[in-house]
Amino acid sequence: MAGEDNSEQALVVGGQGGIGCAVATQLAQDARFDAVWTVSRKTSTSKGVQCLRPLHTDHSEESIKTLSEQVLEESPRLTRVVIALGTLHGEGYGPEKSLEALQRTSMEVVYRVNCVLPLLWLSALAPGLRKNPDCRVAVLSARVGSIGDNGLGGWYSYRSAKAALNMGLKCASIELARRAKGVKLMAFHPGTVDTALSEPFQRGVPEGKLFTPEFVAERLSGLLDEHPADGALSYLDWAGESIPW
Numbered sequence: 001m002a003g004e005d006n007s008e009q010a011l012v013v014g015g016q017g018g019i020g021c022a023v024a025t026q027l028a029q030d031a032r033f034d035a036v037w038t039v040s041r042k043t044s045t046s047k048g049v050q051c052l053r054p055l056h057t058d059h060s061e062e063s064i065k066t067l068s069e070q071v072l073e074e075s076p077r078l079t080r081v082v083i084a085l086g087t088l089h090g091e092g093y094g095p096e097k098s099l100e101a102l103q104r105t106s107m108e109v110v111y112r113v114n115c116v117l118p119l120l121w122l123s124a125l126a127p128g129l130r131k132n133p134d135c136r137v138a139v140l141s142a143r144v145g146s147i148g149d150n151g152l153g154g155w156y157s158y159r160s161a162k163a164a165l166n167m168g169l170k171c172a173s174i175e176l177a178r179r180a181k182g183v184k185l186m187a188f189h190p191g192t193v194d195t196a197l198s199e200p201f202q203r204g205v206p207e208g209k210l211f212t213p214e215f216v217a218e219r220l221s222g223l224l225d226e227h228p229a230d231g232a233l234s235y236l237d238w239a240g241e242s243i244p245w
């Protein structure tokens with residue numbers, strides 16, 4: 001069991017992705033935290049870092065429920081949750097440029113990873129949030145999920161999955177403002193970050209605008225520290241600027 005003295009605990013879902021791993025490493029170096037749970041489909045070790053607690057999942061509903069219960073039970077003061085799941089391209093799918101390119105199977109994968117799974121994790125963690133009143137929860141969204149900001153079109157599945165994620169988070173923020181006052185929810189756009197997800201699309205990125213995962217992890221950590229629990233969902237980019245819905 002974690003939680004000696006007044007120590008805090010954190011959970012990173014997708015803790016072996018490019019951004020998730022950087023967030024978990026950064027939290028593990030933060031003296032406030034004595035346990036940082038990282039959840040991934042990959043088996044991993046704590047890399048000798050004492051407070052890293054790797055957990056393996058297949059993201060089935062059963063696994064999400066069991067692991068959430070374990071984390072909540074063994075974390076007396078869970079103050080950070082970062083959900084960093086997402087996919088843009090993979091075996092047989094990628095961002096669609098035209099309506100004709102839409103395929104049911106790839107849409108289902110993209111919706112599942114970007115929207116369904118993050119919301120299922122939030123759902124499984126919800127009962128514990130009431131007992132952790134100063135918990136800050138960030139879910140990795142993307143600016144391209146903004147309907148108001150969409151001037152280019154394309155990327156149908158990814159854009160609409162992130163827009164649906166944002167709506168789910170909005171509902172959650174309204175519910176949590178009643179059920180778990182003090183919990184802060186954030187939909188976070190990290191900018192273009194040098195990870196496997198963005199790798200095929202990095203060519204047009206202006207100089208200085210392709211961020212390292214470590215830079216983004218620092219930015220997110222600062223924003224989570226700064227933002228008061230106001231019962232609202234913040235949709236923010238890496239610079240702390242609000243993104244239109």
Ligand SMILES: NC(=O)c1ccc[n+]([C@@H]2O[C@H](COP(=O)([O-])OP(=O)(O)OC[C@H]3O[C@@H](n4cnc5c(N)ncnc54)[C@H](OP(=O)(O)O)[C@@H]3O)[C@@H](O)[C@H]2O)c1
Nearest residue numbers: 014016017018019040041085086140142192193195197198
């Ligand atoms: N990189 C960017 O430029 C950028 C820009 C805007 C938004 N984002 C968002 O930031 C978040 C993190 O992305 P990243 O850049 O760190 O990408 P990444 O390195 O590819 O990591 C993707 C994460 O999603 C999980 N994942 C991927 N496919 C999955 C599947 N089929 N089932 C379950 N889990 C799956 C991976 O889990 P495992 O560890 O289990 O493999 C990993 O944790 C995503 O939500 C992404 O949309 C990224």
